[in-house]
Amino acid sequence: MQELEETFAGPDGRRSAQLAPLAEVLEQYEQPYSLVLYLRRPGGQLIRAMASGDLECSHEALDALRQTASVHHLRALLVLAEVLEPREEQLAQFKRDIKVSLDKVTDPHDRSVLARYARWHLMPLAHHRLDRDGFNRYQRENLRRKLQTAQLLLDYIRRRSGTLDNVTQALVDRWLIANKSRQNHARSFLLWAATSHLIPETVAIASATRTIDRSIMSDADRILTALRLETDDSEHITDRVAGCLVLQYGQRTDRLVNLTTDHVLVHPEEPGVLGLQLGRDPLWLRPRLSALLQQLINERRPLAAPLRTRETPYLFPGLRPAQPMTSNTLQRRLNRLGIPSTSKARNGAWLAMVGAVHWKMLADLLGLADGTAHNWHKINGGDRASYVASRLKASQAATEPE
CATH class of the missing domain: 3.90.15 (Topoisomerase I; Chain A, domain 3)
Known part of the structure; x- marks a missing residue:
């Protein structure tokens, strides 16, 4: 296809040898019209830049770009075609998030504190979740918000009191009034700062109470x-x-x-x-x-x-x-x-379901936490003693038709 050859043409006019495996993957499009559309959109423009040498074909070069859907998709195709080495993408993106956040901080002391917080608290959390059952983009976004919240709180403290070591509970409470939605993320940072002896141990934020939507579909x-x-x-x-x-x-x-x-x-x-x-x-x-x-x-x-x-x-x-x-x-x-x-x-x-099957059995069948299943059981009017009663009843041999 002429469009494909033009997209992958190098400076000498021939197909780029480095990107040839990617071209073979794209040739598997079932509809040529769909392939032409892709090559004329941002993904195809990135491929042209790589083929011409204007953009290096590497993870680092792609990381330096704005992380759009086209960049993510092209990176995944390059890994699939074995042009780029596979990596833990969400972990790599979180490292990029940390770098971008630190680059925005102008105060050297705040940057140092945030770097320590990211290195010794947030990154171990990311690696723990990766080792346990995978590190997904929702977990990455949660950790990114923790870092962003720490940055906002540090900036507020510096403008009001100067340094972390003389921050007061009243100052933290005033910040919380305007940032109620960030309460749990700020609490995570303050707990780490207290254990690291960066703030007085008496300064704290209570964990926010979670409200769960109990509205139902009929x-x-x-x-x-x-x-x-x-x-x-x-x-x-x-x-x-x-x-x-x-x-x-x-x-x-x-x-x-x-x-x-x-x-x-x-x-x-x-x-x-x-x-x-x-x-x-x-x-x-x-x-x-x-x-x-x-x-x-x-x-x-x-x-x-x-x-x-x-x-x-x-x-x-x-x-x-x-x-x-x-x-x-x-x-x-x-x-x-x-x-x-x-x-x-x-x-x-x-x-x-909790009206027909015991909550503990449902939790084991559907992979739900026992506490969540029991909460639904209580909403339905049950209690924990019903589980014991149901087991005792099941163990008794029937003597007559029920």
Whole structure:
């Protein structure tokens, strides 16, 4: 294709040898028109700059650019084509966030404190989460906000009292009045500063009380929508399976997008029945939903055109190579199906389930924290003693028909 050859042409007019593997990946576009559109947009412009030598083909060069969707997508394609070495992308982006934040600080003392806070508190948190179950972009954004909040608080303290060592509780409280939404992030910084002997140990911020939205989707709307998704073949299989898992089992979209084929189980005694390993115990799905899940496994494809022929472990693949669909994308897709809010749909499902199955069993099946499951149990009018009663009743042999 002429457009492809022109995009990858080096200074000598021939295809860039370094970028040749990327050109081979892009040639896998099923629709030539889609490829032409991509090459004429910012992604294609970046490729032209690399081919001509105006932009170095490296992670560092891409890090120096504004981190747009085009930059992220091109980086992922270069890693897929093995032009660039793979790396822990979110961790690398967080390191970039730290550098960008520190570059904005003009006061040397504040910059030193923030650098220490990032190096000895925030980075260990990022590595811990990476080692435990992966460091995702939501966790990265949370740590970035912690650093940004520390920067704002330090700037306020310097303008009011000069240094950290003579800050007072009244000064911190005044800052908090205007920055209530940053209370927990500021608390994290002050606790670290106190343990590092940078501020008086008497200065503190209480943890903010979290308010949880308990509004629900009505049972009638929830059940009818789930039934429509199970039976309507005109909807995309990805949206049908995700919608059913949200409406029937109260699953969050950020958990769904990280499901892989390793989470799928096959029932050893009932043919055609599939399950999901969401918690400690396997959750076996009803036959109709099992059939939909099997169809999803067979038909799932990455959203990006050049990746359609490549295998992916994710049940809900995304646009970027080796990455799942984002939670926000899945929520928008479910909104179009008549699910106005995934939180309301989940709340309705949980309120219905805790009325039929004990909260502890649900927590083990669906991978929810015991405290959250028990809170829903209390909202439904139950108490902890009901678990003991249910176990005692189950252990007694029936002497007559119930």
